[in-house]
Structure formats: structure tokens, C-alpha cells
Amino acid sequence: AGFKHDSYRLNGDKLLGGLLAPNFRKASCLSRYQSISYRKSSPHKPSSYLVSKLRDYEKLHKSCGPGTEAYKRSIKQLMSGQIDSSSKCKYVVWVAFCGLGNRILSITSAFLYAVLTNRVLLINEEPDMSGLFCEPFPDASWILPMDFPFKNQLYSFEQDYPHSYGNMLKNNTINSSMELLPSHLYLYLSHDYDHHDKLFFCDQDQIVLRKIPWLIMKSNVYFLPSLFLMSSFEEDLDKLFPDKETVFHHLGRYLFHPSNEVWKLITTYYKHYLAEVEERIGIQIRVFDNETSPFQYVMDQILTCARKEKLLPEVDMDKSVSAQYPKKISKAVLITSLIPDYFEEMKSMYLKHPTLNGEVIAVYQPSHEEEQQSENNLHNKKAWAEMNLLSLTDVLVTSAWSTFGYVAQGLGGKRPWILYKINGTIPDPVCGRGMSMEPCFHAPPVYDCKAKSEVDTATIVPHLRHCEDISWGIKLF
Ligand code: GDP
Numbered sequence: 001a002g003f004k005h006d007s008y009r010l011n012g013d014k015l016l017g018g019l020l021a022p023n024f025r026k027a028s029c030l031s032r033y034q035s036i037s038y039r040k041s042s043p044h045k046p047s048s049y050l051v052s053k054l055r056d057y058e059k060l061h062k063s064c065g066p067g068t069e070a071y072k073r074s075i076k077q078l079m080s081g082q083i084d085s086s087s088k089c090k091y092v093v094w095v096a097f098c099g100l101g102n103r104i105l106s107i108t109s110a111f112l113y114a115v116l117t118n119r120v121l122l123i124n125e126e127p128d129m130s131g132l133f134c135e136p137f138p139d140a141s142w143i144l145p146m147d148f149p150f151k152n153q154l155y156s157f158e159q160d161y162p163h164s165y166g167n168m169l170k171n172n173t174i175n176s177s178m179e180l181l182p183s184h185l186y187l188y189l190s191h192d193y194d195h196h197d198k199l200f201f202c203d204q205d206q207i208v209l210r211k212i213p214w215l216i217m218k219s220n221v222y223f224l225p226s227l228f229l230m231s232s233f234e235e236d237l238d239k240l241f242p243d244k245e246t247v248f249h250h251l252g253r254y255l256f257h258p259s260n261e262v263w264k265l266i267t268t269y270y271k272h273y274l275a276e277v278e279e280r281i282g283i284q285i286r287v288f289d290n291e292t293s294p295f296q297y298v299m300d301q302i303l304t305c306a307r308k309e310k311l312l313p314e315v316d317m318d319k320s321v322s323a324q325y326p327k328k329i330s331k332a333v334l335i336t337s338l339i340p341d342y343f344e345e346m347k348s349m350y351l352k353h354p355t356l357n358g359e360v361i362a363v364y365q366p367s368h369e370e371e372q373q374s375e376n377n378l379h380n381k382k383a384w385a386e387m388n389l390l391s392l393t394d395v396l397v398t399s400a401w402s403t404f405g406y407v408a409q410g411l412g413g414k415r416p417w418i419l420y421k422i423n424g425t426i427p428d429p430v431c432g433r434g435m436s437m438e439p440c441f442h443a444p445p446v447y448d449c450k451a452k453s454e455v456d457t458a459t460i461v462p463h464l465r466h467c468e469d470i471s472w473g474i475k476l477f
Contacts, residue, residue: 229457
């Protein structure tokens with residue numbers, strides 16, 4: 001199905017099965033209503049419980065969010081250090097760090113935690129993230145105001161920060177029987193967190209955390225799967241997500257709408273290169289280590305995967321394409337990568353040689369930024385545009401370990417072909433189909449809070465397994 005101009009107007013599912021609130025001004029966020037005419041309608045519908053929880057969340061956010069009287073009172077509470085038990089507003093403040101894929105996944109995890117615990121999620125938006133997303137909640141902002149009391153200290157919050165929950169537990173400065181709890185706490189939930197930080201995932205610890213009005217969270221991981229191991233959230237989560245494979249698919253499409261500026265990049269590119277073809281194949285290439293994954297290995301891996309899984313037609317290397325007359329393009333390959341080399345090699349292969357089945361393949365790459373520059377706003381906009389373009393393809397190939405690819409597959413609702421990690425040798429098989437479209441949690445706790453011993457968290461509940469691309473990671477399916 002190609003691009004149908006303005007068909008979103010005719011499409012009854014423009015609110016994604018009730019996922020999106022209806023009361024938004026269209027012009028402020030075009031992608032919210034237009035993405036349905038680019039992205040195929042999802043066969044996965046949100047549960048009615050999820051829809052009603054989201055509407056409840058929106059009400060809470062509107063009454064407790066920045067600019068409200070309740071927010072001002074909560075800030076006073078924060079400053080005084082004393083908990084005011086009459087206040088109905090509690091918050092999670094999310095603090096940024098790492099690449100955009102990591103950020104999107106950890107924000108989604110923080111949001112689900114906020115929904116489950118009746119908190120309001122506020123984002124500490126650094127300048128590098130500004131103008132990427134529309135506001136997700138109606139008549140309210142999720143951006144942490146500039147005059148937030150600890151705003152200038154947030155960047156220095158690291159694992160060793162004395163006021164973090166983990167360190168306070170370690171130093172015995174907090175426990176569940178304490179009368180006077182602080183009005184705020186830091187939660188360190190990043191890949192290198194330690195045993196005490198991870199006690200966040202214990203039901204007993206949630207009893208304490210529930211009482212603290214301000215939780216300031218630094219995270220760069222998709223910690224959401226571990227919430228499914230906690231009995232305090234079990235019942236709610238079952239009702240919210242009868243289909244466990246769709247958590248990020250729904251929450252990601254609910255939260256992250258490209259801003260008008262980024263949406264323009266996406267739609268212009270799409271209309272120009274991808275709209276008129278029969279099939280779009282997205283290949284997301286992310287190389288973490290050039291030493292262990294040299295260019296030729298990765299190139300061979302991609303071509304082998306495409307051939308074995310019949311994703312792309314083979315070429316006849318003995319023949320060359322003779323006439324230069326324009327031919328109808330049947331398939332478009334969208335490559336994303338920090339470097340142009342893969343694109344150039346694949347493009348010239350299909351330009352110079354005819355395919356065995358006569359199909360004409362065009363190869364495109366929107367940008368090659370050479371290096372990750374996550375502090376650069378324009379760089380992040382390009383990355384966000386490319387995640388979206390990948391999510392609009394019909395067949396998706398992603399690189400192992402990459403949250404960039406996870407976001408694309410989740411938004412697009414696709415189980416990708418995963419290019420397994422190269423560690424000095426090309427793996428065999430080179431790639432495999434993902435068992436679900438969910439992202440992988442790279443750093444899950446392995447602690448059984450009740451038994452106080454180590455446990456393999458991928459074996460406890462039926463809908464959690466180890467990831468295909470990271471043996472110690474866990475993912476929902
Ligand atoms: P991960 O490191 O692969 O898990 O993904 P992240 O998104 O967290 O961090 C990688 C960052 O590097 C991205 O956010 C981009 O800033 C940049 N990057 C990596 N691959 C690409 C790409 O294919 N295209 C663009 N535009 N940027 C990329």
C-alpha cells in the first residue's frame with residue numbers, strides 16, 4: 001500500500017483505537033493525526049482498561065502538572081523536606097542521559113511506573129532534546145519547569161549520589177519503619193546500577209517509595225519488563241496489557257509524536273523516496289566496535305541475511321546493467337547508519353548489476369552523521385526522523401543491542417530480523433526473526449526479593465524470556 005494523500009481524514013482509526021486523547025489542537029502536532037496515513041493501521045488494539053487508565057492519567061497530569069496550584073504546593077513540600085499527606089500529587093522526574101533510543105525507552109518505563117503508582121511524569125529536558133516531541137498530554141506540559149529547585153544539580157546526579165535510594169539503604173539512612181521520610185529521593189536505574197539501587201524492583205521497597213512525593217529518576221534502560229515481576233503491579237498490568245508483546249508499541253505511539261519540524265523531515269523524505277514503491281525494506285546498521293565488527297564482516301552479514309531470508313533479490317555479478325533508461329522501482333531499501341559505506345556498497349551493487357528476478361531495487365540513506373553526538377539537537381532530530389522512517393517500512397532488519405532499532409520496531413509494530421552481534425567472527429546463523437516487537441531490557445536485576453537470593457528472572461513468568469540479541473537481557477513477548 002503506497003502513500004495515500006490525506007487519507008487520514010477518512011480513516012476512522014486516527015486515534016489509534018482510543019490510545020490518543022481526542023481533545024488536541026491538530027495544527028500543534030500534525031504527526032499525531034497524520035501518522036496513520038503513513039504507518040499501516042496496527043492490528044493490535046489497546047485494551048479498554050489501558051485507554052481508561054490513560055484518560056485518568058491525563059486528568060491527574062492536568063491537575064498536578066506545572067502551572068497548577070497543586071504543583072506550587074508540591075514544590076513547597078519538596079523545599080521544606082516535610083511530607084504533606086493531604087496532597088494528592090506525586091511525581092517522577094526523569095533525568096536524561098545517553099542516546100535517543102535509550103532515552104525513549106527509559107521514559108516509557110518511567111511513564112508506565114507513573115501510571116501504576118498514580119504519579120505525574122515530568123521530563124528534565126536538556127537543550128539537546130528540545131523540539132523533538134509534541135507534548136503528549138492534553139492541556140498540560142510534561143516538561144520540568146526551569147525554576148524546579150534542583151534543576152541545576154540534576155546533571156551531576158550519578159550512581160554515588162548520597163541521596164539516592166540505593167545509597168541511603170546502604171548507609172542505613174532510610175528504612176520502611178522510619179517515621180519521617182524525606183520529601184524527595186533519587187532513583188538510580190541505569191545500566192551500571194548496583195544491588196541496592198536494584199531493590200527498587202522489590203515490592204517491600206515500593207511500600208516506602210509510595211510515600212515519597214518526589215522521585216527523581218536517572219535511567220537509560222528499558223526497565224519496564226521487570227515491573228512485570230512485581231506482585232504489586234501484577235493485576236493492573238494483566239488488565240492493561242492482555243497481549244504482553246504490545247507494551248512499547250502502545251505506550252511508544254501514545255507518548256512520542258514527532259514535532260511538526262521533525263514530522264516535515266519524515267514526510268518529505270517518505271514522499272520523495274519511499275511512497276511509490278511496492279515494498280520498503282529498512283536496514284538499521286549500528287556498529288558498536290569497529291575492531292570486532294569490521295566493515296566487510298557487517299556487509300557480508302547483511303547480504304547473507306537478505307539472501308537467506310529472501311528479503312532482497314540477488315544480483316547477477318557477471319552481468320552489468322546496460323541501458324540507463326529509467327525503470328520502475330519495485331523495492332526501496334532504507335539504510336540508516338552513522339557512516340555511508342554500507343549504503344554506497346549496496347547502492348552500487350544494485351546500480352551496476354541486474355537482479356536475478358528482474359526487480360529494480362533502489363537504495364537510500366537519509367544521513368550519515370559519522371559519530372554519535374547526543375548533545376547536539378539537530379543530530380537528535382535526524383536520529384528521531386530516521387527511527388520513524390524505519391518504523392514506516394514493511395520489512396525491518398535491525399542490529400543486535402541497539403535501542404535505536406528497538407524504538408523503530410516497536411513504533412512500527414514489527415518483529416524485526418535481528419543481525420546478531422559480530423564478535424570477531426560472523427555469527428551463524430547471521431540473523432534471526434525477533435520473537436516479539438518488544439525492546440530488550442539490557443540490565444535486569446537477578447535478585448529474588450523474597451528468597452533474598454539470585455534467580456534467573458527470565459524463568460519466573462510465562463511472558464518474559466531472555467532476548468535474542470543479549471543472552472542476559474529480558475524481554476516481554
Ligand atoms: P543505541 O546506542 O544503538 O542503543 O541507540 P541510541 O539511540 O540510544 O544511541 C545512538 C545514537 O547515535 C542515536 O541516538 C543517534 O544520535 C546516533 N546514531 C546511531 N545510529 C544512527 C543512525 O543510523 N542514524 C542517525 N541519524 N543517528 C544514529
